[in-house]
Amino acid sequence: MPELPEVETTKRGLEPLIIKRKITSVHIYKKKLRWEIPKHLVTTLKNQTIQKISRRAKYLLVDFSDGQLVMHLGMTGSISVVSDSEPLKKHHHFELKLDNNTCMRFHDPRRFGSILWQKNNEQLSLLKKLGPEPLSYEFDEGTLFEAAIGKTINIKTFIMDSHVVVGVGNIYASESLFRAGISPKRKAGKTSKKRYQILVKCIKDVLLESINNGGTTLNDFSNVGGEAGYFYQILSVYDRKDRPCNRCSGTIKKIVQNQRATYYCPKCQH
Template identity: 80%
Template sequence: MPELPEVETTRRGLEPLIVERKILSVHIYKKQLRWEIPFHLIKTIKNQIIKKISRRGKYLLVDFEVGQLVMHLGMSGSISVVPSSEPLKKHHHFELKFDNSFSMRFHDPRRFGSILWQKNNEQLKLLNNLGPEPLSYEFDDYSLYNLSIGKTKNIKSFIMDSNIVVGVGNIYASESLFLAGISPKRVSGKTSRDRYKKLTQCIKKILSDAINNGGTTLNDFSNVDGEPGYFSQILSVYGRNDMPCNRCDGKIKKIIQNQRATYYCPQCQH
């Protein structure tokens, strides 16, 4: 599943290609994704100019004068910008044709992604109550500790909660906890302030490194040019079950937490 670095990589790739471009036409080829694509988009954003593209957690927000397109890549989604004359591929569900003979196309084999709309001065419910961005100043050394007080869930599930902090998905939660030397099984409410301070710094580092390296090559993810990310080449624990730990003489172990795979080193994560 594309996580925050993959979405940010997509945003950065799209920005110079679509901002200030005029929409000549909108095409909905398969309306039913996770939710139905609003049919009114065909008229609403026709002849509109894209003002900006930003990110909130794992959502891409495309700004127009009349509102925002809200896109989520789901489990297998990707977005590409290609010549409009290029033939459509299977699982291309949505297309914006621009005034420069190029198109932005949304591709999603599993159809768990979403393309929604919000008017100016309105916000979709799914964007309500989101926690701070992990690379922002708002996510500081004490954010996690203060929110953990009294919590009983394991620390990995805690940092993956989008109400606590957005965008720390399964891969990067495992990697951040490894870098911080914290067991994913540790109870979130019984973790010290100092350990949360270190974990905060590790989350910022892991996500920043992943963004700089173009995201993670797993399953279907590719960036806006169709090229795979390559952060997976330097993953320390994720997907390395029974392989040697690169920090001690232990072995990486895989467990299931909240129906998700967790990878960690029992010897050096406590």
């Protein structure tokens, strides 16, 4: 599933290709995604100009004069900008034709993604309860420590909770905990503020490095240009079961937490 770095990479790739472009037509080819694509977008967006694109958690927000297009890539979604003469592929669901003979297309084979609309001064319910952005000043050791008080869940599940902090997906949670030297089995409420300070820095570092390397190459993710990310090549623990730890003489182990695979080194993470 595309995570925060992959979505940020997509946003950065789209910016120079769609900002200030006027939409000449809108096409909904297959309306059923996680939720049905609103049919009014065909008329609502026609002749409007794209003002900016931003990211909130794993959602892409495309701004227009009277609202925002809210897009989520789901498990297998991707967005590309191509010539409007390029043939459609089997799983293209949505298309914005632009005034420079290009079009922005949403492709999603498994249809867990979403394309929604919110008017100005309104906010979709799925955006209202999101935690702070991990790369923002609002996310610090105090935020994590206070949110963890009394929590008996393991710390990996805790930092993957989007109400606590957004965008720390499975891969990045394992990698951040490894860098911080914290066992993923440690209880969130039994972790000191000092250790959370170290973990916050590691989360920020891991996410920034992944963004700078274009995300990971897992599953079906590719960026706007169709290229895979490269961060997967430098992962320290994820998908490295039974391989030697690159920090000590330990061996990477795999366990399952909250139905997700977790990789860690029992010797240097405690």
